[in-house]
Structures are given as structure tokens and as C-alpha cells.
Amino acid sequence: MATTASVSLAAALLLLLGVAACSDTDNGAGDASSSPSDGAATTNPQDGPPAGYPDGHAPIPAAAQAEDVSSPTAVIGTGTPSSCTSDAFVAAVANGGVITFDCGPDPVTIVLTATAKVFNDKGTKLVIDGGNKVSLSGGGKLRILYMATCDQAQVYPPGSGDCNTNPGVELVVQNITFVDGNAKGVPEGMNNGGGGGAIYAQGGSLKVVNSRFFNNLCDDLGSDVGGGAIRKLDYLVATGAGPSHPVWIVNSTFGGKAGFGNSCANGGALSSIGVSWNILNTLLSESAAVGHGANSGQGGNGGAIYNDGNEIVLNITSSLIENNKANEGGSAVFFVSNNQTGSITVTDSITRNNPRGTFETPNLPGFYVIAKDPAHIVNSQILR
Numbered sequence: 001m002a003t004t005a006s007v008s009l010a011a012a013l014l015l016l017l018g019v020a021a022c023s024d025t026d027n028g029a030g031d032a033s034s035s036p037s038d039g040a041a042t043t044n045p046q047d048g049p050p051a052g053y054p055d056g057h058a059p060i061p062a063a064a065q066a067e068d069v070s071s072p073t074a075v076i077g078t079g080t081p082s083s084c085t086s087d088a089f090v091a092a093v094a095n096g097g098v099i100t101f102d103c104g105p106d107p108v109t110i111v112l113t114a115t116a117k118v119f120n121d122k123g124t125k126l127v128i129d130g131g132n133k134v135s136l137s138g139g140g141k142l143r144i145l146y147m148a149t150c151d152q153a154q155v156y157p158p159g160s161g162d163c164n165t166n167p168g169v170e171l172v173v174q175n176i177t178f179v180d181g182n183a184k185g186v187p188e189g190m191n192n193g194g195g196g197g198a199i200y201a202q203g204g205s206l207k208v209v210n211s212r213f214f215n216n217l218c219d220d221l222g223s224d225v226g227g228g229a230i231r232k233l234d235y236l237v238a239t240g241a242g243p244s245h246p247v248w249i250v251n252s253t254f255g256g257k258a259g260f261g262n263s264c265a266n267g268g269a270l271s272s273i274g275v276s277w278n279i280l281n282t283l284l285s286e287s288a289a290v291g292h293g294a295n296s297g298q299g300g301n302g303g304a305i306y307n308d309g310n311e312i313v314l315n316i317t318s319s320l321i322e323n324n325k326a327n328e329g330g331s332a333v334f335f336v337s338n339n340q341t342g343s344i345t346v347t348d349s350i351t352r353n354n355p356r357g358t359f360e361t362p363n364l365p366g367f368y369v370i371a372k373d374p375a376h377i378v379n380s381q382i383l384r
Contacts, residue, residue, distance in 0.1 A: 043215045045135040045177045046107055048260050049283070051210045052251035056281030058318035058348065064248040064280065066174045066209045069129040073097025080104050086112045089136070093145070096122025096169075101134045109135040109179070118147035118169055120157040120204075126169055130176030132210070138181035143196060144216075145178075147171050149203030157203075167245070168204030173211055178229065181216040194219055195264060195271055196231030205245035206232055211252045218264040220290050221298040226271025226306045228262030228287060229254055234275040246276035246313070254284045254304070261286030261324075265299030266334070267306030268324060274309040282319045289326040289334075294358075300327035301368070302334030303354060312342040321351040321366070329359045332366030335375075344369055345376040352383040 074092040076099065077084035084103040092099045093116040101108075116136075118126055128145075130136075138144045148154060150163035157166040178198035186194050197216035199206070213229040232247055254269040255261035262269045268287030270277070284304040291299025303324030307314050314335055321332045331354035335344045354366030361369045365384040369375050 042140070043179045043260070045109060045179050045212070045214060048177070048212060048214050049253055049256035051212050051253050052281050053283040053318065053320045055320070056251070056318040058280045060250060060280065064207065064209070064250045064278065067098070067127045067129070067172050069098050069100050069127060071098070072100040074099050075102050076100070077102040077104075081106070081108045084108055084110050084134070086110060086114065090114050090116045093117065093126065093128070094119055094122070096126050098127045098129070100129050101131055103134060107133045107135070109137050111137045111139045112142065112144060115143045116145050117154055118145075118171060119154050120149055120168055121155040124167070124169060125172065127172040127174070128176060129174050132175045135177035135179050137179045138197065138216070140180045140182055142181070143183040143186065143198070143200060144181040145173070145199045146196075147201045147204055151202075163203065166203070170205045170207070171201055172207045172209070173199070174209040175211065177212040177214065178216060179214045181229075183218040183231075185219070194222060194225035195227040195267075197228050197262065197264070199230045200227075201231070202233040205234075205247070206230075207248040207250070208252050209248070209250045212256070213252070213254045213262055213269065214260040216262045220265055222265040222291060223293075223295045223297060223299055224266070225299065226264050226266035226302065227269075228264040228267070229269045230271070231267075232270075232272040232275045234272070246278050247272070249277065249279040249282050251281045253282070255286035256283050258286055261288060263288045263290050265289065265291030267302040268326075269304045271302065271306040272308070274312065275307070276313040277305075277307065277315065279314075279316045279319055281317070284319070284321045285323045287324045289328070292327045294328040300357065301329045302326055303331035305333045305335070306330075307333075307335045308338070310337060310339045310341055312337055314344040316346045316349050318348045320349065321354065323353045324366075325355060326357045328357045330366065330368035331355055331357055331360075334368045336368075336370045337372065338370075340370060340372050342371050343373060343376070344371055345378065346380045346382070347378040349380045350383070352381070
């Protein structure tokens with residue numbers, strides 16, 4: 001494994017050791033004195049672009065469809081914006097099930113005062129549906145949503161096997177916006193380790209449908225920390241077959257407009273170790289990997305997407321990746337399969353205006369790829 005190319009899985013496992021502290025600060029809060037330039041709540045979600053890549057028309061498999069929320073377990077609010085509170089949302093997430101909102105006829109932003117945390121013993125699926133009206137904000141001070149099968153404070157999942165191999169909870173977020181999440185200052189080496197300004201998910205599975213992510217942040221420096229919007233760790237690996245539960249990202253927008261991008265040391269929008277991804281009809285733009293020195297230093301890999309692991313698969317279909325930056329490798333995508341068993345396929349998509357950092361794969365502008373085979377580019381434009 002080249003020191004400038006990837007993070008070892010052994011380092012990633014350090015994130016899963018120890019007992020997580022129970023305070024909201026340790027489980028996702030950044031510096032409470034953050035200035036606007038550090039992610040304070042200045043973003044108006046209504047000024048952001050809609051969810052999804054307008055020219056993305058890939059068919060959506062059944063596994064990637066939005067969930068039925070016609071019979072919710074919990075409804076946040078009683079018809080007015082003021083009734084949709086942080087406390088109510090945090091409590092609903094802790095109880096699990098299907099969550100919807102009744103905040104009135106107009107769009108509303110709920111600024112959280114505590115990170116919402118998933119408990120692993122409250123059912124096998126948690127669905128959060130914003131009805132295309134609700135935005136969840138970290139206020140520029142804290143991580144918005146947190147899930148970890150190996151965090152004892154969130155209860156180990158029931159069933160056989162250790163926390164790394166237990167399926168845990170399927171987390172689904174749909175028809176919702178995440179804005180001004182901030183995971184800066186969350187110490188690495190904790191179960192809730194760094195990254196994931198909007199969503200941190202270790203173990204279990206994750207599906208994102210018709211959702212938007214604006215101005216979410218994590219630490220500016222770190223060889224491993226990543227995912228301004230989403231950080232996913234997953235060790236459910238079947239040898240030779242890739243992780244058992246790929247992340248679905250469907251008809252969603254990360255950034256999409258100048259001033260709305262996400263950022264972190266690595267993986268400005270998305271970051272993962274040991275995880276496969278299926279990304280469909282999605283727009284990723286204006287995000288940045290702001291670290292420097294690559295993996296032997298303080299990051300800077302993967303302006304939009306950072307994937308590291310072994311038997312991992314990345315499928316990007318009918319999507320647009322543009323105007324992302326990485327100080328080091330892969331302004332669009334940084335993809336490293338350490339044992340060179342993984343694969344990356346880009347189908348019916350466009351990547352453009354992702355400037356070269358200090359290194360990238362020859363003849364693949366904006367990408368750095370180590371995989372079983374060269375990146376499979378199918379009916380796509382990979383442009384400088």
C-alpha cells in the first residue's frame with residue numbers, strides 16, 4: 001500500500017476501539033464557538049438547488065426505492081413550525097421506526113441542539129422522511145445524525161456475531177435536507193470517530209434518496225478523517241464479493257451550487273472504509289478535500305468521493321461530478337482497493353472541472369484509482 005495512496009484498514013479499525021463517551025460533544029459536537037466561516041448556521045436551504053441530477057434517468061432498483069411512510073411510528077410536529085423541535089426529533093430517532101413531519105405547509109429548518117443518535121436495539125430499520133419540506137441543521141456546531149453498531153452506549157445489536165459483523169440497523173433518509181452539520185473536533189479513535197458532518201454511520205446499512213447536503217463539514221486535517229457530508233464504515237465483508245450492504249445514494253445533491261459545497265480533510269462529500277457504493281442520478285459538486293500531505297500526512301484526497309478498503313465496489317450511474325477540488329489525489333474520486341480486488345464503474349455520467357491535485361491516474365482526469373482493473377468507463381465523459 002503506497003503511503004500517498006490509501007489508508008490501512010488497521011488504522012480504520014482504531015475508530016472502532018474503546019468505549020464511546022456519552023456526551024453530545026463527544027458524539028458529534030464541534031466547537032460551540034464556531035464562527036460563520038467555520039460552519040455557523042448561515043445557509044438557507046431554500047437557496048440551494050433541488051435534489052438530484054436533472055439529466056439523470058437511470059432506473060431505480062427495488063432496493064434503492066424510497067420507503068413507504070404511510071404508517072409512521074412517529075410524527076414530528078402538530079402542524080406548525082414551532083412544534084417541530086430538536087428534542088422531538090432526537091427522541092424519535094432514539095426510539096426507531098418510521099419518522100415523518102407535520103410542520104405546516106411551508107419549508108422548515110430544525111436546528112438541532114443535540115446530535116440525533118440511532119439505538120441498535122429499536123428495530124432493524126429506521127426511516128426518516130422530510131416530505132421535501134424539512135431541513136435538519138447542525139447549526140454549524142454539531143454532527144446531525146449518528147449510528148454505530150460498535151458503540152456500546154447505543155446498545156450492541158441483538159443477535160449472533162460481534163458488533164462488526166452484525167447487520168445492525170438499516171438507516172434510510174429520504175426527501176430531506178442536511179445543512180450546516182459540523183463534526184470538527186470529534187476525536188479519532190473513538191467509536192464515533194472523526195468525519196461525517198451530516199451523517200456518521202458505522203456498521204448497519206445506509207440508503208439516501210431524494211436528499212440534499214449543503215455546507216456540512218468535518219476536520220480540515222487528518223490522514224484518515226473524511227466525509228464532510230457522510231462518513232460510512234462497514235466491515236460486513238464476504239471474501240471476494242465486496243461488502244454485504246452497499247450504500248445507495250439516489251437522486252440526491254451534494255453541494256450543487258457555489259457556496260453550498262461540503263468539505264473535510266478527505267472526501268469532501270462522501271468518505272468510507274470497507275464500503276461499496278451505488279450512486280444513481282446524483283449531483284456532486286463544489287466540495288473539497290482540504291487536507292494536505294495525503295495519507296502519509298494530513299489528507300487532501302477525494303474532493304467529492306473517498307473510498308478505501310479491499311473488496312469494495314463503486315458504481316456511479318447517470319450522475320454529474322463537477323467543480324470539486326482535492327489538494328492531493330482525486331478531485332472527483334479517490335478509490336483505492338488495497339489488495340486490488342475492488343472495482344469502479346462509471347456509466348452514463350459526466351465528470352468535469354475537477355482540477356488535478358498533486359497526483360491522479362493517467363488519462364483519467366480528476367480520478368485516482370487502484371483496483372483490480374482500470375476504471376470501467378461506460379458511455380461517460382471524463383473531462384478536465
